[in-house]
Amino acid sequence: MSINPPSNRLWWKEPIHGIELAWIIIAFLWGLFMFFFMIAWHFIGNQNLSTETYRVTPDQFVEKVEAFAEEYPLLDASGDPVDIEGTPVVSPPAGGDVYMLGRLWEWWPALELKKDQSYRFHLSSADWQHGFSLQPVNINISVHPGYEHVFTLTPTQTGEFGIVCNEYCGIGHHAMSGHIRVVD
Amino acid sequence: MTTIDHGAIGYVGPDIRYRSCPFTGRRIERSAELLIRANAVAAVIFLAVGGFFGLMVALTRWPAVQLLPAEWFYLVLTGHGANVLLFWIVFFEIAVLYFASAVLLGCRLATPRWAWLGFGLMVIGAVMANYAVLNGDSTVMFTSYPPMMAEHWFYLSLIVFAVGALIGVFVFFGTLVVAKDEQTYEGSVPLVTFGAITAAIIAVFTLACGAIILIPTWLWSLGLISGIDTLMYKLVWWGMGHSSQQINVAAHIAIWYAIAAMVVGARPLSEKVSRFAFLMYILFLQLASAHHLLAEPGMSSSWKIINTSYMMYLAVMASMIHGLTVPGAIEAAQRRNGFTRGMFEWLTKAPWGNPAFSGMFMSLVMFGFLGGITGVILGTEQLNVLMHNTIYVPGHFHATVVAGTTLAFMAMTYLVVPLVFQRDIIWPTLAKWQPYLFGLGAGGISLFMMGAGTLGVPRRHWDISMVDAAHQYEFAPAAYLMMGLNGMSAILAAAGGLLFIVLVVASILAGPRLDQPGAKLVFPLHDAGAQAVSEYGSEASLKIPGTVMLVAIFFFTFVLYYFVNWKYLSELWLFN
Numbered sequence: 153m154s155i156n157p158p159s160n161r162l163w164w165k166e167p168i169h170g171i172e173l174a175w176i177i178i179a180f181l182w183g184l185f186m187f188f189f190m191i192a193w194h195f196i197g198n199q200n201l202s203t204e205t206y207r208v209t210p211d212q213f214v215e216k217v218e219a220f221a222e223e224y225p226l227l228d229a230s231g232d233p234v235d236i237e238g239t240p241v242v243s244p245p246a247g248g249d250v251y252m253l254g255r256l257w258e259w260w261p262a263l264e265l266k267k268d269q270s271y272r273f274h275l276s277s278a279d280w281q282h283g284f285s286l287q288p289v290n291i292n293i294s295v296h297p298g299y300e301h302v303f304t305l306t307p308t309q310t311g312e313f314g315i316v317c318n319e320y321c322g323i324g325h326h327a328m329s330g331h332i333r334v335v336d
Numbered sequence: 337m338t339t340i341d342h343g344a345i346g347y348v349g350p351d352i353r354y355r356s357c358p359f360t361g362r363r364i365e366r367s368a369e370l371l372i373r374a375n376a377v378a379a380v381i382f383l384a385v386g387g388f389f390g391l392m393v394a395l396t397r398w399p400a401v402q403l404l405p406a407e408w409f410y411l412v413l414t415g416h417g418a419n420v421l422l423f424w425i426v427f428f429e430i431a432v433l434y435f436a437s438a439v440l441l442g443c444r445l446a447t448p449r450w451a452w453l454g455f456g457l458m459v460i461g462a463v464m465a466n467y468a469v470l471n472g473d474s475t476v477m478f479t480s481y482p483p484m485m486a487e488h489w490f491y492l493s494l495i496v497f498a499v500g501a502l503i504g505v506f507v508f509f510g511t512l513v514v515a516k517d518e519q520t521y522e523g524s525v526p527l528v529t530f531g532a533i534t535a536a537i538i539a540v541f542t543l544a545c546g547a548i549i550l551i552p553t554w555l556w557s558l559g560l561i562s563g564i565d566t567l568m569y570k571l572v573w574w575g576m577g578h579s580s581q582q583i584n585v586a587a588h589i590a591i592w593y594a595i596a597a598m599v600v601g602a603r604p605l606s607e608k609v610s611r612f613a614f615l616m617y618i619l620f621l622q623l624a625s626a627h628h629l630l631a632e633p634g635m636s637s638s639w640k641i642i643n644t645s646y647m648m649y650l651a652v653m654a655s656m657i658h659g660l661t662v663p664g665a666i667e668a669a670q671r672r673n674g675f676t677r678g679m680f681e682w683l684t685k686a687p688w689g690n691p692a693f694s695g696m697f698m699s700l701v702m703f704g705f706l707g708g709i710t711g712v713i714l715g716t717e718q719l720n721v722l723m724h725n726t727i728y729v730p731g732h733f734h735a736t737v738v739a740g741t742t743l744a745f746m747a748m749t750y751l752v753v754p755l756v757f758q759r760d761i762i763w764p765t766l767a768k769w770q771p772y773l774f775g776l777g778a779g780g781i782s783l784f785m786m787g788a789g790t791l792g793v794p795r796r797h798w799d800i801s802m803v804d805a806a807h808q809y810e811f812a813p814a815a816y817l818m819m820g821l822n823g824m825s826a827i828l829a830a831a832g833g834l835l836f837i838v839l840v841v842a843s844i845l846a847g848p849r850l851d852q853p854g855a856k857l858v859f860p861l862h863d864a865g866a867q868a869v870s871e872y873g874s875e876a877s878l879k880i881p882g883t884v885m886l887v888a889i890f891f892f893t894f895v896l897y898y899f900v901n902w903k904y905l906s907e908l909w910l911f912n
């Protein structure tokens with residue numbers, strides 16, 4: 153009985169039955185496999201989120217984002233800056249840096265990216281923690297104020313993508329949104 | 337009985353009174369019994385409050401219903417997390433610790449006055465927290481990530497609660513010493529007590545992490561500290577937040593063994609393996625907070641890999657071992673009980689009408705299949721990015737902590753009420769159905785939230801139709817369907833939860849008295865429950881083909897689901 157002391161005082165000397173032993177070995181090997189598979193994916197896979205991070209004050213980061221938006225505005229045929237629902241659209245050069253700011257309660261600015269081109273994303277928050285959640289791709293990354301997270305991202309699909317916030321950030325959390333467009 | 341005084345733990349009350357349990361033959365001391373009752377009752381009250389909040393949350397997240405306005409939704413969600421995850425679970429765990437020490441070892445509870453003090457602090461903390469949350473200025477979710485700040489009351493309430501719980505844990509350790517000293521048992525402690533010891537050791541680590549992070553945060557809310565680093569907060573907070581889940585796991589697995597022993601007469605296949613598996617939960621515990629930080633900036637990949645796998649998945653291995661030994665012990669016992677036909681007669685002829693057994697077995701299955709497998713997926717370095725902070729996460733932990741822990745605790749309550757409150761279950765037919773109702777609902781909310789999460793639905797989110805947002809985003813119709821089904825399952829779970837509470841309260845107040853001579857239990861225990869010691873039966877009884885089959889199905893599901901997720905990941909946008 154599991155609720156009584158073991159009758160055999162030397163219970164640790166009892167033999168382990170074959171079935172139990174076999175399962176322990178299988179479970180252990182499976183654990184090892186899963187462990188090494190994470191490492192292996194760094195070599196064979198293309199989805200290893202970079203962990204490159206810099207300290208930054210929220211103000212500094214806001215400045216960087218604004219400079220970025222001013223430098224590469226997307227212009228329409230008549231040379232006027234394009235916006236989506238009031239958010240300016242920025243069209244950075246392929247292979248270049250991209251800045252994305254989370255703040256109460258929007259993702260700023262909107263982006264136009266090119267398919268199969270890689271970008272260096274810089275992600276941070278101006279105030280509270282936010283959750284960068286790119287949909288329907290389903291890429292989800294935590295965003296902290298004070299930390300600038302830099303990672304490479306290469307869109308592999310064209311279309312219109314939404315960004316929602318999936319870290320609770322106060323009463324406007326469910327209204328926090330952003331936009332990325334990917335073109336050929 | 338006792339006359340010796342041992343200083344620190346040697347509180348010798350004026351009247352240490354024992355009674356002998358007519359059903360198990362155990363010696364039960366009065367103050368232990370009263371403290372188990374008090375903690376169990378408090379647990380059930382907070383489950384009622386928190387469960388009600390949970391229903392409100394789920395009905396709000398049902399897009400066609402959207403019951404509460406936004407402010408209330410976030411407030412109630414904060415209250416839900418705190419009441420169920422902290423208060424219901426921890427009160428019940430303190431009851432379990434006292435049960436596993438004083439009752440199972442047949443000794444008195446060490447320092448009952450301290451135990452009452454701890455209980456009092458926990459009640460004060462829990463009430464204060466509810467006050468702070470309902471007051472409206474502490475809608476920060478139970479994780480309270482800075483720099484969002486709650487009222488200082490809120491942090492203080494959690495600290496007070498944690499101190500109370502810590503006292504309870506030390507009373508448990510003291511009780512072990514008392515039992516050893518007074519030689520109330522021979523040899524090693526029972527397996528269930530051993531499991532409780534691992535839970536208690538983890539609890540000390542957990543509560544220390546809680547103190548390390550919540551005390552500065554409290555000072556910060558008082559204006560005495562200028563800021564809290566957000567990453568550091570998450571790292572240490574999850575040292576508490578995740579390790580406490582390890583407590584739950586150790587506690588509910590101990591309960592699985594206990595119920596299996598009491599209801600079908602199960603004994604561990606081998607003491608060594610089961611105890612070793614419990615010990616594994618303690619090893620590398622401090623690494624556990626990592627899998628909450630996989631989508632965070634700042635930590636290196638090698639740090640993430642080593643930590644998220646607790647050095648190579650040793651805790652997962654431990655759970656997988658229990659996943660064999662618990663059903664294996666039940667199968668072996670049932671075969672001894674005469675159900676030897678075929679592969680599964682032991683299972684089909686199990687006491688499915690006994691809510692302690694049915695609740696326990698559903699908890700075992702759902703914890704493994706729904707909670708365990710998905711937890712490993714979520715905790716894999718690269719896969720995490722697919723569902724971090726989506727509602728997949730609450731889906732996963734409702735499988736572990738609701739379908740797993742809560743259901744196991746409910747099942748245990750069906751034994752605690754007769755044996756400790758000495759009142760029988762009042763409406764057996766309703767009691768028989770309760771675990772199924774709750775289990776179905778809990779399994780449903782877990783599955784449907786996970787389903788919605790794979791479609792990107794965020795957690796802690798009032799409105800996925802995003803009508804107030806500048807940029808509209810349309811979630812897939814299937815996501816709406818999932819959230820609707822989640823709402824319906826929530827109604828089932830809430831009905832099952834309500835039924836549980838009504839049954840417990842009514843039984844305690846008006847159930848048939850069991851302290852009369854000749855009283856009989858409506859849900860009988862197995863005769864072997866009255867044996868004084870456990871017989872080791874591994875070699876003799878280890879024919880467990882049914883369990884081998886169940887475990888094989890489990891393993892197959894695990895491997896399949898694991899690779900399905902890698903397949904999804906490989907189709908994701910590239911991070912290079």
Ligand code: HEM
Nearest residue numbers: 390391394417420421477478730737795796797826829830
């Ligand atoms: C009637 C039973 C229950 C229902 C219907 C229910 C439903 C829900 C729902 C819909 C959410 C919200 C997910 C979100 O929006 O992010 C949630 C969150 C949560 N639930 Fe439950 N739940 C129930 C019982 C429990 C129990 C018994 C526990 C713990 C033992 C629990 C622990 C939690 C926690 C920790 C959260 C997360 C809160 C947060 O994100 O801050 N729930 N629940």
Ligand SMILES: [Cu+2]
Nearest residue numbers: 282317321328
């Ligand atoms: Cu946000």
Ligand SMILES: [Cu+2]
Nearest residue numbers: 317319321325
């Ligand atoms: Cu948010």
